[in-house]
Amino acid sequence: MQFKNPEVLYFLALLIIPILVHLFQLQKFVKMPFTNVAFLQKLAQQTRKSSRIKKWLILATRMLLFSAIIFAFSQPYFSDNKIAMNHHTFVYLDTSLSTDTDGEKGNLLQIAAQEIIENASEKDNYSLQTNTDFDEDITFNELKKKLLNVKNTSKKLAIETVLLKLNTVKKIKTNTLYKSILISDFQYTYSNEFTNVTPAFLGVQLKASIKNNISIDSVFTNNASTTNLTINVLIKNQGVAKKNIPIAIFNDDNLLSKQSFSIDENTKKLVSFTVQNQTKLLGKISLTFSDTFSFDNTFYFSLNSTKKANVLSIGKEANFLSRIYTKEAFNFLQNPLQNVNYNAIPKQQIIILNELEKIPESLSKSLLDFSKKGGSLVIIPNSELETKSYNLFLNKIADAKIISKISDTLKITNINFEHPLFKNVFSKKVTNFQYPTVKSHYPILAKNNSTIISLENNAAFISQIKASNSAVYWIASSLSKEQSNFLNSPLIVPVFYNFGKLSFQHAKLYYYLDAINAIDVETDIEKDEILSIVNPNFSFIPPQQTFQNKVRITTKERPTEAGFYHIIRKKDTLQTIAFNNPKEESSLTFLDVNTLKEATNFSSSIKDFFTDLNEKNEVQWLWKWFLTLAIVSLLLEILILKFYKP
Numbered sequence: 001m002q003f004k005n006p007e008v009l010y011f012l013a014l015l016i017i018p019i020l021v022h023l024f025q026l027q028k029f030v031k032m033p034f035t036n037v038a039f040l041q042k043l044a045q046q047t048r049k050s051s052r053i054k055k056w057l058i059l060a061t062r063m064l065l066f067s068a069i070i071f072a073f074s075q076p077y078f079s080d081n082k083i084a085m086n087h088h089t090f091v092y093l094d095t096s097l098s099t100d101t102d103g104e105k106g107n108l109l110q111i112a113a114q115e116i117i118e119n120a121s122e123k124d125n126y127s128l129q130t131n132t133d134f135d136e137d138i139t140f141n142e143l144k145k146k147l148l149n150v151k152n153t154s155k156k157l158a159i160e161t162v163l164l165k166l167n168t169v170k171k172i173k174t175n176t177l178y179k180s181i182l183i184s185d186f187q188y189t190y191s192n193e194f195t196n197v198t199p200a201f202l203g204v205q206l207k208a209s210i211k212n213n214i215s216i217d218s219v220f221t222n223n224a225s226t227t228n229l230t231i232n233v234l235i236k237n238q239g240v241a242k243k244n245i246p247i248a249i250f251n252d253d254n255l256l257s258k259q260s261f262s263i264d265e266n267t268k269k270l271v272s273f274t275v276q277n278q279t280k281l282l283g284k285i286s287l288t289f290s291d292t293f294s295f296d297n298t299f300y301f302s303l304n305s306t307k308k309a310n311v312l313s314i315g316k317e318a319n320f321l322s323r324i325y326t327k328e329a330f331n332f333l334q335n336p337l338q339n340v341n342y343n344a345i346p347k348q349q350i351i352i353l354n355e356l357e358k359i360p361e362s363l364s365k366s367l368l369d370f371s372k373k374g375g376s377l378v379i380i381p382n383s384e385l386e387t388k389s390y391n392l393f394l395n396k397i398a399d400a401k402i403i404s405k406i407s408d409t410l411k412i413t414n415i416n417f418e419h420p421l422f423k424n425v426f427s428k429k430v431t432n433f434q435y436p437t438v439k440s441h442y443p444i445l446a447k448n449n450s451t452i453i454s455l456e457n458n459a460a461f462i463s464q465i466k467a468s469n470s471a472v473y474w475i476a477s478s479l480s481k482e483q484s485n486f487l488n489s490p491l492i493v494p495v496f497y498n499f500g501k502l503s504f505q506h507a508k509l510y511y512y513l514d515a516i517n518a519i520d521v522e523t524d525i526e527k528d529e530i531l532s533i534v535n536p537n538f539s540f541i542p543p544q545q546t547f548q549n550k551v552r553i554t555t556k557e558r559p560t561e562a563g564f565y566h567i568i569r570k571k572d573t574l575q576t577i578a579f580n581n582p583k584e585e586s587s588l589t590f591l592d593v594n595t596l597k598e599a600t601n602f603s604s605s606i607k608d609f610f611t612d613l614n615e616k617n618e619v620q621w622l623w624k625w626f627l628t629l630a631i632v633s634l635l636l637e638i639l640i641l642k643f644y645k646p
Helices: 006-024 038-073 108-119 140-148 159-172 319-324 342-347 361-372 387-398 492-502 606-617 623-643
Strands: 076-078 086-093 125-129 134-138 176-184 201-205 213-223 228-238 242-251 254-263 268-276 281-287 298-303 309-315 330-335 350-356 376-381 400-402 406-415 437-441 444-446 449-455 460-466 471-475 517-521 531-535 538-540 544-547 550-555 563-569 572-580 600-602
Touching (some): 006 038, 038 623, 086 159, 108 140, 125 159, 134 140, 176 606, 201 606, 213 281, 213 298, 228 242, 228 254, 228 281, 242 268, 254 268, 298 563, 309 342, 309 492, 319 330, 319 492, 342 361, 350 361, 350 492, 361 387, 376 492, 387 400, 387 444, 444 460, 517 572
Parallel strands (some): 086 125, 309 350, 350 376, 376 471
Antiparallel strands (some): 125 134, 213 228, 228 268, 242 254, 242 281, 400 444, 406 437, 406 449, 449 460, 460 471, 531 538, 531 563
């Protein structure tokens, strides 16, 4: 038994007062001598004994009355929890796209929200975490309002983030009893996110009733001829084999072609469409099939008239550069130092300084301005360079300097496969290729320097130095045949090709929602002018950075829905881009809850969790019973006084 007002129980000590009063007020009988009448003597003894019993009974009933009243005012109760504590329930409701499917009772997300509303206690306070919002310390009515408006989103929230938020909420308030419930389908393998220090919570796993899913995994194109374009669609099937699945391709809302296909169990298949070649296409792939998820049955992509990146090489003429920077993908120019067109420098995306003996002051100023406005630089040193000239330039552009030349034949052995320069270049890490060599190199010191390729002594052969607004790539050795055979290495093509491609982020066929996407838009905008992204139902201003001749747009939090979006300057459409839902949401791989640590428990349903929680929080008040006991004791005293005649 617990007490809401335990301090009232101190008044029980006052019960000694009526006991003392009663003892002092007990009547003392006086013996009176009588004649030897045995009958009268016996009657007197009986009267004295009956009076004592009556007085003790009255004392007992009064003590019981006062005690019951004191206990009633202390408000005793039976409960598993202390009534003085506040009750707070942390609820995480997974609103990712994978919960937008049907379970045994209906749509997973909507049924989960409804069961919370029906079973949660109206007396408790709540914190509600979804994949997009966090509402802290809200009442039941506020919780209900939030749940009635909950919607699926493309944003994925890691369980690790949810647990961190849970810990943060617990530390904010004292004298509060916290309970936590995580409601999710627990897609993918989250077991590595649960450890021995994971805060205790109860989970409910949402399960779809259908265990088969077919989705559009990706789209890519290639030219079948000068007049036709081939659109390749990669289809992924999870579950049993499927036959005669209709699939169609649209240009915006206009049907271009349709066909049907069959696919084997748990495999991928390539479906191709041949359409008329065109410079601009708002493509939409749609397949018709009812399975676990419907959001992955539509895929958007856009073909824009892609502009070529401008590449300028200053210095020694190099045939390998002209073979890499072809006319189909780049606008490539080579100029010797004495014939540089300084007016053309601001129009470039990347400039290569190819084996200059020194960097003149006039060129240095133009390159510094070019770099500040976002242009990329690749520096290939001459084997007999003027150190002072180079260091003066490097110090200004990137707070870097080269050290004295080291003449030593070394192998080029290590590749930083994680660098963006090698993204999608290697299918696996290569360790046994034929190593190219250098006979001499110039080590460089820089504050913000990341190694791309290194020598066998771990010195950088190719490194990226971060300048204020751009990238500067330093190649430590001359690439002449006398100094290195790197030109014969298979690395030469992807390295220099990606130098050019990374200098200008052309619009891709499509982008994914809830991912960091960088898009360069070639345009000249005025001061304080901005670009916006719009579609018929939604518009927003993305984070953007203005450079000379281009604006770099970054998207992450928005947009939130798949479809076509237009990049707008004032009222002019500069580019159309396509966004799709994250393909990971189509996975039918879920956590096996039996593999979790002991710190976590899983319930069979949301109703069971709240029923158990409400039972534990239920309070059985006892003050009414003590008040009843006080009344009964009072009635007993009245009856004793009226009917008990000693």
